[in-house]
Amino acid sequence: MIAWKRKEEWLELPLPNPDWKPLQPSAVEAMSALIPVPRKLFLRLASQGGIRVQGGKALLHLFPRESAAxxxxxxxxxxxxxxxxxxxxxxxxxxxxxxxxxxxxxTLASAVAYYYASTGQACAIRHIHRLDQDTTGAVLYAKNEWAHVLLDEAMREKRIDRTYAALAQGVFRAKRGTIDAPIGRDRHHSGKRRVTPGGDAAVTHYRVKQQLKGAALVELELETGRTHQIRVHLSHLGHPLIGDTLYGGSAALLKRQALHGKQLRFPHPLTQEQIVVQASWPEDLQNLLSALQAK
Incomplete structure (x- = not known):
């Protein structure tokens, strides 16, 4: 693993080679042997004096003070x-x-802005993916532009894995499967999506972890990130989420959709180490699962 150190607003790294200069034509390729390098950002930093050679080290200005906005x-x-x-x-x-x-x-953006300010971090708010308002779980943020560019790239290339837990209605015939059905806007409801031949490609993998009486605990992974994808796909399968009244679910046991982003796996933007993060279940879903298991 590359030995790096943060020095206030700068990242310190070993030089790729003794003759390395940030403005020479081969600088990006040489640095790329040590860490992932967003080419356009590297060249911009180099042209603006944001990359220096000092004391046998390379210094990159990756942590400038920014406004949360x-x-x-x-x-x-x-x-x-x-x-x-x-x-x-x-x-x-x-x-x-x-x-x-x-x-x-x-909003979560304002809460994260407060967290940054209260911990002395002058970071902009850069979320990498989204969750619906009533969906709980892990949301990933980049704390500087370098990380943002690389994590956005990882998301586009499907190198960020998101695993969800859901409580869905009904008895599943198949214990696992893949829902490959395009999703588009519902012409009759501006905030709703539906499966439609002319929609965007959408693929969801599911596995029934526990079949309960009239409901199931389901684990899901996304290949794509369409709006309301899990909600639409499970409803299309005939198993709407408990509480998801927009897509045919009943709110008798829960007043929101029973969906939680339980795990994120992503390549660290500097070290490329696989980071796996678990997000604990919220109390309302824990209570609902316990009630269903007791039936």
């Missing part, structure tokens, strides 16, 4: 993972990732 709001956050490059927050139910309109309060 969201008004900080206090909220007790469940931090599942954190280092100099990444933050994973276990999002509670009822909280949007970011404001949908001007002046909206109570």
């Amino acid at each position: 969201f008004a900080p709001e206090y909220c007790e956050l469940d931090i599942a993972y954190e280092d100099d490059f990444c933050l994973v927050v276990n999002k509670p139910a009822g909280m949007s990732i970011h404001p949908a309109e001007a002046g909206q309060q109570g």
Whole structure:
């Protein structure tokens, strides 16, 4: 593993070779032998004096002080993972990732802004993926532009794995399977999606972990990240999520969809080590599962 050190706003690394200079034509390729390098960002940093050679080390200006751009709001956050490059927050139910309109309060973006400010971190808010307002679980943030570029690339290349737990209605005929059905907008409901031949490709893998009386505990993994994908696909299969009234679920036992992002696996943007983060279940889903198991 590469030996790196943070020095305030700078990242210190060993030189790729004794003659390395950040503005020479081979600089990107030489540095890429040590760490993942976003080429455009590297060249911009080099042209602006953001990469230096000092005392036999390379210094990269990766941690400039930035504005969060969201008004900080206090909220007790469940931090599942954190280092100099990444933050994973276990999002509670009822909280949007970011404001949908001007002046909206109570979003995760504002809560993360408060967390950064209260811990002395001058970071912009950069989420890598989203969860629905009433879905709980792990949300990944990049804490600087370098990490953001690399994690966005990893997401596009499907190198970030997201595992979900759900409580779905009914008795599943197959204990595992793949739902490969395109998803598009519902013409009759602006906030709803549906399976439609003209939609975007969407693939969900599922496994029934425990069949219960009239419901099932299901584990799901996404190949794609369409809006409401799990909710739409399970409803299409005939097993809407408990509480998901938008897609045919009953709210008798729960007033929100029973869906939780339980695990994230992603390559660390600097070391490329596989980081696996677990997000603990919220109390309402734990109580619902216990009640279903007791039937």
